[in-house]
Amino acid sequence: MNSDTLLTHIRLEQRCLIDIDKKLHELECLLSCSDPIRFFEVAKNMALLSERSTAQLRNFLFTVCGGMPQDYYLQAAEMQGICVDVTDSILSVRLPALLPKKTRTE
Structure with a gap:
């Protein structure tokens, strides 16, 4: 990928991140x-917008590297708090924040 194409992708992502920042400021005002x-x-x-930006940045990384770096998905899972463990041939996966916390009604 040539430098002009890379710069175009970078600038598009900058615009998307600016849009996300504007939404954060709007939330603050609200x-x-x-x-x-x-x-x-x-x-x-x-x-x-953040989901779209993440997907585009992941695609950008894939394009620049010619594939995903070997440890990318493990690091991404760690960043999101996802834990995978195998003990005694039992696989356990912890997926935080995928479901809303239940409130107890007494």
């Missing part, structure tokens, strides 16, 4: 507002 629906919508849009 904290003082009493519109939970608007807050939810902005938070959801920000999370979706």
